[in-house]
Amino acid sequence: MTRSATGPAPAAPLPSPKERRRLREARALSEAQVAAAVGVTPATVRAWETGRTSPRGRRRTAYARLIGCDEHRPAPPPSVEATGSSTMSPTEPGTGTTPDAPTPEEPSLDAPTPEAPAAAAPPALDLPAQEGSAHGTTAPDAHAPAPRPSAGLTAEEAYDALYGRAAPGLTRQMYLLTGRRKLAREAVEHAFRIAWQRWPEVARDRDPAGWVRAASYEYAMSPWHRLRRAHRRPDALPEDPARHALLDALLGLPPAYRRTLLLHDGVGLGLPETAAETEASTPATASRLLNARAAVAERLPGTVEPTEPGGRPALHDRLGALALAEEVPEPPPAPAVRAGSERIAELWTRAALCFGVLLIGTTAFTLHTAPTQYEQPLAPAERVAGVPPRGGPEKLTPQDLKLQKSLRGELTHGPERLVPRIP
Incomplete structure (x- = not known):
């Protein structure tokens, strides 16, 4: 008995989460790209890759074909290191064309990769490393992570590539x-210094x-x-009235609201993703976003309404235009x-070694000078049953005994002393 051509196809096999x-990253696909191609959210794709859930039905087949583990196409090489490149693109079987994947329709605040030229886009904060090419490229998907360094790059080259893309x-x-x-x-320089110190991570x-x-x-x-004189007050606001009002409204928000709105x-x-990066719950992040939008809309009406149904608010483009119009110092090479x-890591290492040597020396000195046994102090005299304490001389101390012994051993000079004797 043969299967009908119009019958349901068998479920595509799926590997472990x-x-x-690993298969998705080997094909340089982000969670957002896979989610848009399959028709789910990035959080769902993340749940598939952590083992919490698994795709079913047509989404299972589409997901398996997209990451390259379906039964009609051989799986990709076992690792990215074996290919020497991490920029492979998935292709449809037998056509040599890429499957349907979402193309970035809106710019984001992240800097784009130089390898992704596209049509001109509205101004945004995703400026490339080269000057003057902001309006000739569009940013990748806002949720797409930066491409991980391939095995053919050294640590310095991979770091420089990330720095040039994101800084x-x-x-x-x-x-x-x-x-x-x-x-x-x-802030950017400090973050990249820490990134180089923890580069394997x-x-x-x-x-x-x-x-x-x-x-x-x-x-x-x-x-x-706030304690630093150079950063106590913000710089002068832009002279243009529109940019002046937008930046003033943004800086007037509480820091947590400002960060949520910007992200x-x-x-x-x-x-x-915003809730995860701000280390807050999703309801709290949604509340912060609504309050921030309300505060901005109160000062700048019409800013938070979307330009088209289901699209980004007009604030997205206005923030990008504001960042492009302002002169921001270029990051160092x-x-x-x-x-x-x-250099900073070396200084901290030397400081830690010096502190350790000082701590060891202090501990050794304390152990050498500390007493080796406990000497119980003499209790003061007390009245017992109404009898007053003895008023005579107390017990001689070691110093008194030593002085007494030395006086007894000395010879007397002059007339003989009268020493009373008991008969």
Whole structure:
């Protein structure tokens, strides 16, 4: 008995959740791209790759075909290292064309990769590393993590690639978050210094650019900057009335609201991703976003309404235009940041060694000078049953005994002493 051509196809086999993630990353696909192609949310794809749930029906077949583990197409190589490249693209069997995947329709605050040229897009904060090419490229999907370094790159080359991709746009984000140009550059430089010190951890992260962004936001929003004279007050606001009002409204929000609004409406992260990056629950993040939008809409009416049904609010494009119009200091070169990170790590290592030597010396000195046994102190005299304490001389101390012995041993000079004797 043969299966009908119009009958249901057998379920595509799926590997383990860990293998699903490896296959997706081997094809340089993000969770958002897979979610859009299959017709689910990025959180659902993440649940498939962690083993909490599994796809079913047509979504299971589409997901298996997309990551390359269906029965009609051979699986990709066992690892990215074996191919020497991490930029492979999935192709439809027999056609040589890529499957249907969402193309980025809106710019995000993250800097784009130089390998993704596309049509001109509205201004946004996703400036590339090269000057003057902001309107010639569009940013990748806002939820798409930065491509992980391939095995053919050294640690320095992979770090420099991530720095060149993320640093320019991240500096503009920090300016909108703080209103201080110097602090924006300092926060990005500090985050990338920490990233180089922990590079093995960052390189294995699912989203290296998101790791650096979170570190930059934490440093920029630290309340300790209020104690520094250079960062007590924000820089002068733009002269243009529209940009002046927008930046003033943004800086007037509480720090938590400002960060949530910038990540969701500026960078383009989803509500679960924004909640995870701000270390808050999804309901709390939604409440912060609504309150921030209400505060901005009160000062700038018509800003938070979407430009089209189901699209991004107009605030997304206005934030991008504001960041592009302002002059933000360029971040230092990547080799300089790496050298500064290594120098700071060396200084901290020396300081830790000196502190350890000082602690060991102090401990040795204390052990050498401390008493070896406990000497119970003499209790003061007390009245017992109404009898007063003895008023005579107390017990001689060792010093008194030593003095007495020395006086007895000395010879007398002059007339003989009268020594009373008992008859």
